[in-house]
Amino acid sequence: MKYIKHKDDIKYVINREIALAISSTISRLETQYEEAYQATQHGWFIVCEQGKELFQPLPELSFSLYEKIKNGEAEYIEELSDWYEIYILLNDNEGVLVFIPRTLLPQHSLPMISN
Numbered sequence: 001m002k003y004i005k006h007k008d009d010i011k012y013v014i015n016r017e018i019a020l021a022i023s024s025t026i027s028r029l030e031t032q033y034e035e036a037y038q039a040t041q042h043g044w045f046i047v048c049e050q051g052k053e054l055f056q057p058l059p060e061l062s063f064s065l066y067e068k069i070k071n072g073e074a075e076y077i078e079e080l081s082d083w084y085e086i087y088i089l090l091n092d093n094e095g096v097l098v099f100i101p102r103t104l105l106p107q108h109s110l111p112m113i114s115n
Contacts, residue, residue, distance in 0.1 A: 002047040003059075005039035013047050018083060018099045022047075025097070043095040051104045061090070065098055 002013050004022055013019040022045050029042045048054060048065070055066045068074050068088050075087040075095070084105075086098045 001049055001053045001059075004045035004047070007037055014049065015047065015083075015099075015101060018047055018101070021085075021099070040094055043097060046096055046098045048098065048100045048104060054100065054104070065100075 002009070004010055004013065007023075007026055010019050010023055010026075013022065025045075026037045026042075030037050033042065035041075046058065046065075053065075055064050057064050065086065065088075069077070069086065073088065075089050078085040082102055084100045084102070086100065087095055088098065089095045
């Protein structure tokens with residue numbers, strides 16, 4: 001699992017398409033808010049790399065991604081060609097956008113998002 005809380009963290013994301021999507025989102029946020037990207041101000045990103053990460057409590061947080069989806073606590077779930085994007089609001093001004101490659105779902109089905 002990769003956490004992206006700084007622009008420099010993007011270089012550690014293995015999936016280049018997801019890395020580009022994150023980079024594009026950060027650029028859009030910087031343009032929209034006319035300031036440098038700050039995770040605590042604009043939200044941050046998680047990239048799942050192994051199926052078991054869906055079910056384990058997220059580091060620094062008290063819940064797993066599976067729990068949030070199962071309980072209907074995701075703000076939105078977007079299905080893209082190679083991955084899912086799931087946005088979870090953490091508090092009044094901070095959220096996390098989670099990327100789950102489709103390749104993880106056949107082994108670890110999440111009925112709420114996989115058809």
